[in-house]
Amino acid sequence: MDQIKSKTGNLSQSRREFVERAGMTAVMSAFGLAFFTSCSDSEDQTPGTPPNPTPPPTSSNGVTVSGNNIRIDLASQAGLAAAGGWLLIINAQTLVVNVGGSYFAMTSVCTHSACDRNWTFTNSKFTCTCHGSEFDTSGNVLKGPATLALKSYATALSGTTLSVTK
Ligand code: FES
Incomplete structure (x- = not known):
């Protein structure tokens, strides 16, 4: 019974950890996406591409x-x-x-x-x-x-x- 309780307790704890980790992953993914989008929007350049050497007229x-x-x-x-x-x-x-x-x-x-x-x-x-x-x-x-x-x-x-x- 102790084993079962223990297993139940572990299962319960694992489920809680899973939910918490999944939540954190979702939050980090959202931040990561926002950060990536922000960098992409502000730099608007392919890495390694030199700036335009000829100024506009x-x-x-x-x-x-x-x-x-x-x-x-x-x-x-x-x-x-x-x-x-x-x-x-x-x-x-x-x-x-x-x-x-x-x-x-x-x-x-x-x-x-x-x-x-x-x-x-x-x-x-x-x-x-x-x-x-x-x-x-x-x-x-x-x-x-x-x-x-x-x-x-x-x-x-x-x-x-x-x-x-x-
Ligand atoms: S820069 Fe010295 S005289 Fe023109």
């Missing part, structure tokens, strides 16, 4: 940047359209200048210490105000501390659209 004030190509609508950029006008396109790290109706473009990354947005243009020369280097409208060094020219980019004018290819 940007467009502002008649200037559209798409990869290594820049398109400038001169009708929207009256300053650049006038002889002696110039433009710094920060998101493309590019300087563009109008020299008597001819357009020249070059990197805005200074060859001295890589400042890319502290530029002025007066008396037909660009000055990087980080440390005072000066460059002509083709990017050649006029005054240091920079010793290397700014890299030039090709330009093409079609109607009122100026294209720059980096």
